[in-house]
Amino acid sequence: MFIDSHAHLEMKEFNADREEVINRAGREGVNFIITVGTNLKLSLKAVTLADKYENIYATVGVHPHDAAKTNQNTLDDLKNLVKTHKKIVAYGEIGLDFFRNISPQEKQLELFGLQLELAKELNLPVVIHDREAHRQSLEAVQASGVRSGVFHCFSGDYNMAKKCMDLGFYISIPGTVTFDKSKTIQDVAARVPLSSMLLETDAPYLTPVPHRGKRNEPSFIVHTAKKVAEIKKITWDEVARETSINAMNLFGIKTPASAG
Template identity: 60%
Template sequence: MMIDSHAHLELPEFDSDRDEVIARAKEAGVDAIVTIGIDLDDCLKAVEIADRYDMVYAAVGIHPHEVKVIDRQTYDRMRDLAARPKVVAYGEIGLDFFRNLSPRDVQIRRFGEQLELAQDLNLPVIIHDREAHRETLEILSSWKGQRRGIIHCFSGDYAMARKCLDLGFYISIPGTVTFTKADTLRDVVRRVPAESLLVETDAPFLTPEPHRGKRNESAYVKYTAMRVAELKEMKFEELAEITSRNASEIFSIKL
């Protein structure tokens, strides 16, 4: 049993062979995939894909790169999409101060607004944090809503991970844990309890070894799970079961 807690099956990289990608994931032992929208069009496509495939679920939200185009109608449309039966989370939302494709002040304001929307919708949140650790923690710490969700593609150190855990969030580990220079992430994996971990691909990005350099896909989540199990000195099957149980609980997915 495995769950790929974060993929982007709606992106055009999968338009030519989406059926085969999902079939390969199932053959690799993946029981569920959560595909994550990043703007309104992609959110609609993610929901449609989730409706088409039994093992696929969707999350909807406006990525920090795209929040500069939010207008008065955006959140009404997000509410409509979030009401669809296979939508299991709101996200990915947050801050990206690496590329700064939306102004920082806009990112911060929209992050707060979307946290409140997720609270209204009673959905867990999927948090994007790139080069914005301090600001992300400040916003999450001051948020008065019910703190439940996932720090996607975790890129901080253990001190940050500990603060996220104390706030009630899961830590999601991407394929970068297999990279040679990912010592900080491996330290996080060793020290964070398995009961607080998820595994993800972020497909088509961040392809793990031994396929690094190729397009990522959900079947490859097993390589991340295998490395996490090794670091935690656990059997792969045990680690896969625990992380899948974590994902099924936060997303309310019944397997």
């Protein structure tokens, strides 16, 4: 059993074969996929997918890249979406991207603060995007009082991971852990306990070895699980099982077996 805790099935990269990708994930043992909204339009598409497929759940939110294009109306629309759809299991991805700086940093910081408040009001865990903004991301989370969520596609060192875990957050390991030169994330995967870890593809991005260079998809999560198992010197089904339980706990997903 696997859960892909972060994919973007609503993106146009899957328009040609979305159904096939979803079915293939099921066949490869991916029980649930969290498809993650990055703006209002894509959040709506993510929710539509979750409504259509039993094994897909959605999140909604505005990515820091889109901060400059976002206003209170956008946030009101997202809030209404959450209130009218049961399969929205988290708020995000939200955060700070001081690497690409597509929106001005002040705008990103302002929107991040507003969305953390909104997530708290809606009582949802948050999915955080933090690129080259570790200190500022932690400060914003600390100030918000939000204590449930995940640092997606974790890109800090173990010190940073420790601070995130101390705030009650999960650390999500992406496919880049399979790259030979990714020593920092490999060290994080070695030292973060399984009980605080999620796995993700971030599909269509960050494709793991041996598919590197191709479009990523949820079924490839097995390669990330195998690499983490190799690093931790445990079996990959233990990695798959424990990280799946964590994702289900964070996102409030019940298996059909345990439901009712």
